[in-house]
Amino acid sequence: MSSALTPPLASPPVFPPGATPGIEKSGEVTRLLQAAAYYPIFNVHNPAIPNDTVPLFPIAKQTLGQALFTAVNVNEQLQRFDVVTEMGPQGLQAFNAISSDPVANVTIRWTPIPDNYAPSPGISPPPTLLNPFTTQRFTMLNGQLSFQDRRVSGISAFGSGRTFPIGGGSLNIGAVINVLQGFGALYGLTDETLPGATMVINGFITPPNDLALNLVVRVMDPNGQLATSTPVPPLVKAGPTPAGSGTFMFFLGEADPRRPMRLLYSGGEPIGAQMFENLRLVRIAFDKETLQSSTQPGPIVGTASSLLYCSFQNEGTVTTAQSTGGVFRFHDTQGRDLGSLFINMIEGRAFRTLLRGAPWPVFRLGGFGPFLNGTGSFAGAAGMMTVNGVISAFPPTLSNLYILRFLDSGGRLQERLQGTGLV
């Protein structure tokens, strides 16, 4: 690592409760956090390229192997994913489309793990059977995502997540992946001209082969080296997401100037933060040839608030994170309430990251959690939220991308929102 690139204060500082050093740099740090290249992609299984299960009993691979397996060697092609979320006259509406051509492929070893297991890159966990009837943790080893751009860019990554059974042998999944290295256009992740990147996954699988997953890679790009000067045009040759994928909406969470993020202290250490965010409509896209990314923010359509538990003083590179009291509130442009969604980030990771221009290290935050309930238009809503963001504790500020995936298996939401374009 080049010493010139190292911020002068790399160690987490110790401050008394209430202290907010670096506050004078709030504006600048917020700008640095918001500077990001996004890669929204979608994974639809191609039957022509089957995934390879790792059976518990290799001798009976053709029989028991399909039911009793401890890992799946995933080998998938990925499409570009275009999400346009709008505030229409009747409320929120979203159009989801995926490219007909692949833009990348991914290989990964997907492995269920015990609840108390701490996964690490390159280390195989103890054999654990996938149980489709209960929520279960998993890890993703040896991840390699290769784009089909001119420079054959790619990333290697490692992460973990959790399954949520939804019946019929299918599992909703949420996952957080830490990008370890970058290649091609993303080589900056290796030489550290790009401070860091995180990927989150939101979708479902029906092991071993059927799946529909949204992956969003967020690359911190403070110098704009991956940013386009003009918006990336929408997909020309596009198709719908597979049945059961649900409807995705993207929202950009930004610090609420009226209610600043507040650090929570206990025993003299910040144990987390009270988060208040304005939610802004956003369209994110990337050029598959150059990997140049564009972010087009729209109007504010809601707020998000939650209590985030995350030890900002932790010296470790990776810190667990979770939230409670999570509420997403939405309103239309006429100032009418649409309702509230209750979602907690039940599992998350915070990756300590050095960011030039920020007085102290910041934290890339990835996490997920199922919808708990809602009010108004969102009463009875089901789905999964993933968040891919960056948080600074000193000064307290943030930039989060929220990915809300609405499911409506019972049709209740669809009925309630008939004509709104939401589903």
Add this chain to the structure above:
Amino acid sequence: MADRVSSLLSLSWRLPLEGARQLTKLAVAPLAGLAGGDAATIDRSVDKLFRATEEAAGQLQEQTLDLLVDTTTLRPLVQALQQNFNQLGPEPEIGSQKQPELEYLKAINDTGPNSYSLNILMLTVQYTAVNRSAEGSRVFEGYLRDYDARLLPWQRGVYLSCLALLLAHQAQVTPLWRLVDVVALGRRSLDLARQAKEVTAALPDFDENMGKVVARWVSGLLNAALPTLVGGNRQTALADLEWVSATIMSNVYWQTQGYIFLRETWFNLARLYDAAGDTVRAEENLRRSTYKTFEPHTTLFATLFACAPSGLRDGIKAVGVAGDGHVFNVTGHDMSEFNYIISKDRRHLIAVDGGTRWQTAESAYQYLLGYLAQQGITPPPLTTVIFTHAHWDHVGGQAFYRRLNPEVRFYARSNYHTEQEKVVFLTPPYQWFLSDQFSLQPVADYRPDVLIEPGSPPLQEGLVVGGTRFEFKLIQGGGGETVDGMFVHLPEYSILYAGDFIVPWIGSPYNAEGDMESLLASLDWIAEIKPAIVLHGHGALDFFFPNWEPLAKIRPHLAWLRDETLRLISQHLNRQEIQERNLYPQGILAPDQQEYVQLAYILFRETVINRVFRQHTGYWGKHLRSVDYLTNQELGSIFSRYLGLSPEQIAVAADRMLANGDLELAGRTVDWALTQFPDSEVLRQASHKTFQLLKQKWQLINVFKLVMYSEHIRDPLPQLPMGEAPQGFEIPITASKPEPGFDLGYSNASFQGDYNFSIYFDGRNILGQGVTSSDGRGSFSGLQEINTGSGQLLKQRVVGTYQIFPDGTGVAHIDLTAPDGTTTRATFDYVVLAAEVIGGVKLATQLQGMSREPAVDPSTGRPFDPPQLGVSKFQRVPS
């Protein structure tokens, strides 16, 4: 050193002498009958004899010590210190009085860097006033250390300046025998003052924080006061103080904001020029300061007001202009403001209120004419006068307006006579409010021409004079101060004439009036109409409440204070005990309360408690409150007759009280003693010193106390001479624009009625539930039961204030009180989860709250380990 030696020597012979005096009295008492005299005469003879002995011994000691000190090389320094310092006397100890004002000001400053410079300065004033500057220095050292990374340059300058002042005061009260400490403190204070100047050097000369002015003012004062041997630099002092004077005087608006610094600036310039032999400048600056001599005095840190036999005034004269050049606020001629409006067609002059006397009304009117002439404006004739209420200081000058134009029409609330009868019956017992030339007759003669009452055309349709529209608002109960209070609104300019509805005394403190309910209702109404400028009957209120926002912010705090006072009254606490509780709602510590509201609250606290207490209690109370009716003279007899104390002994005791910060106690002591020894010079001096310090303590918190103390010792504080030519400034509109964010139609009214709620802490089997009732105006109360995890249910009383923002988010500050009286405070942020429109109001049917601080385990009273945060969910009970 000389003082120390003197003190020790004194002790060595005064104590035995006192013993001898007492013994002599005992010995001669039986002789009284034989001698044919009474015991008191014998006592006085003995006292006289011993006093003569004591004086002779004292003179001898002084001469001896002078001789000794002359032999030391320290004499020049000691002399310099003695000339510049006002020794308070003995070294301070912990006093007997509680200091709730100081405690409150410390609490609001303890939460983080304060964004309102007066809050910081006020804490400094309090520390020096009660002679706790050593403690204050430690506190400010802590602020500078703890807030270091968060301080803006102006804040750093103010904190450094305050610390410098405190250290200098500490040096001032440190006995000279600790000369090394005195010198070190003086040098450090000068160094800090220099740093403050450096960090504020690049700031604008004057802004609302006044960081640069404060830094240079403090530097000037300290360099003027501290001896050159300590490091005081007279040239620096001259440069700083001349800069402060020139800067503030260069702009009329700056004068209105910064004149609190001018009196001491000019006085110190006078002393500096006097010392330099520049008699002309010395005299000129002395004249401007209004002081009569160059002798050092007990510093009045900063003075907002002028009080003298001619009456209470704002510090300077000026005209504030607003409303596109049609609205004029004339200040500084009376204790009340004079307001004028030139109608849109420029054919009518309309006045709002008429001051205390015809002379002051004429003075204000002539001042306005002078200003208009400067601007090339021909004033139209006065045709209309609207009176906001019938207090002495608002209708006393009415005769001048009648004389000016016999056809003038007076408008007032129809029940004005109720108030008129009340005020004619009882005037304030201190003349320095209304002036010693005040006449009650014009108040008794006051008769409005048009009465405004429910159903009357002016109230229903408004009053249009020359194209300018006036609207009136009658709040039930009169609005807060008097039963006939009336608001006058100029909707076109978003200006509200508020009269005296929110004077901190909740009515005249000398009369049976004031209505908290009506005051709160007024605040609710003002929050609805959101005037950009609020013009009050008295200039100081314009300072604290220049627009609707601080009024809206202080409303829940006043409601909380009223409720809390009533609760404590119901527990038979007496008024003094309630005052000493340092009552303040948790919500007032929030950063958005710093500007205006935190300081305004301390203006109100004591008087709200007094008024609520007076209105809700009888004439007797616990601890034999008011059961007797002892006069000051009778109480004074304790000293003279029963304890046999001499005036000198009482003065020594009072001095000790002052050193310990027991200022009010010292005031009572000398007052009682003067009833027994009315000719005692030593007691008169003690009285002057005591009430000077009390003036300093209360000067910015309670102007009425300033007036009473001033009149009590006949020590006026004249208005600063700012020149004869009328001067004007544009009244700034400081109301903020609507907050960014979304107006989804929520307000405090959205949280109204009864709510069931549950509360949980993550990862714990500790659940609570409760019920609360909200008034829809910022206050709620209820009960909750918390499962402590050990099978016990802990019941807690819930009392709080809240604010719901237009976007449906909000904040609540809550006091949770257990049956044993222990109180836990918490702040929750809220979001409305669901709402219904009922009766035109968007009512929240579900809310969720999140605690700001880690929750306290009710079973241990300590925060949970590992830390847990509280989340509460509210469900409205259908009515």
